Amino acid sequence: MLWIKAFHIIFVVTWFAGLFYLPRLFVYHAMTKDAISNEQFKVMERKLFYGITTPSAILTVGFGVWLLVAYWWDAFLVVTGVGWLHLKIVLVLILIVYHIYCGKFLNDFKQDRNHHSHTFYRWFNEFPVLILIVVMILVEVQPF
Template identity: 45%
Template sequence: MGFLWVKALHIIFVISWFAGLFYLPRIFVNLAMVAPGNEAERQRLLLMARKLYRFMTILMMPAVGFGLVLWLYFGVGLHGPGNGWMHAKLALVLGLIGFHLWCKRILREFENGSNTRSHQWFRWFNEIPTVALFIIVPLVVIKPF
């Protein structure tokens, strides 16, 4: 029964973390589009971005933690042949953690007024977690290799 609870909690926290990974770059799109001199809108969006980043960081920790418990304690993807899917998933998760940290760096750039990227760039940046999700879910469900 413990395995199923850990698995359920892992899924819940992953979904919650992804919600932040999807939405924070959308806030960056809006920040990149703020007209010069519109300080009230800029500050409102920065406040939203800061709060969301803190919240999604809190959600990332148990998502990764429960995933590690599934992998190292319950042996999911650890034993037997055909566990290449787990290596690919772990690489993508590390990439998502990197994306998460990259978002913090971008947020700091917006805070100190040094962002030079356009809203179009952020629209493409916003697709990174979507692509990762479309790869990770089939890896976990289908286990193709």
Template identity: 40%
Template sequence: MSYTVLKSIHIIFVVSWFAGLFYLPRLLVYHAEAQAKGEPEKGILSKQFEKMEKILFNAIMIPAMFLTWITGLSLIYVAWLSSFGSQGWLHLKLGFVVAITVYHFVCRYLILQFRKGNFILSGTQLRLYNEIATILLVAVVFLVVAKNTLDWMYGLGGFVVFAIVIMAAVTIVKKIRNKA
């Protein structure tokens, strides 16, 4: 298999994985907020959200995560194995991918807690949590595109500023929504 075909397949699995990482926390927001409704609406919504969360996680997110890792490690083997030690951007990218994987499994933990009726995060907290995937994606994309041309201090500063802007935007939208 050529490098470009492998890279294309890797990107497809990354997109699939992130589709789930963006959508699942949104489902969790709605699931948590459904708890404020009266019965029978609360029970009906909870059962539906549990089903949607389970299918999304097991049928899309888990396979996409594993295939992202497999194709990504294959790319490292094919293209950078001989120079892996000198690819600082790649080490940092892998660190972010590990963080994305941890985020993935925290989503699983939240699903299991919600299924038990233990809503450990509010809708607002889940809205903020939902933005972590966006922040991590932006970091990885900039690393992959800029590689070693990215000045680490500017990159880190931009990453922190972007994270603050995203979190502030979520908080402002929540305040506007509460006033309306």
């Protein structure tokens, strides 16, 4: 199980790397004025989203589900001491929605339909940081 846990952590790191960098690309893309830069950002965003971020998300969830199944008794059938895990799962589900929303923004940029400013994307970029902080505290401290 330690191998599964290691791969889960590895893909969490790569997923978050993508979730941190993709909205940062959106910031710069929203500020661009010329067609060459616009097309270059479209390529970078597509490769990051489909080549790194989405596969990492799928593998993160896959290995996470594997760990849940392996520790089913400890995680769900024991009544006390696993509330942190339930909250972590909810936060991961929220992060999946965030990931899908990044895909929506990617599609908007692809079709030259972006309606948001670079400031919006700067704030949007901070959301996964908050999720990461809370999830790491939940996993390491297991406060409830």
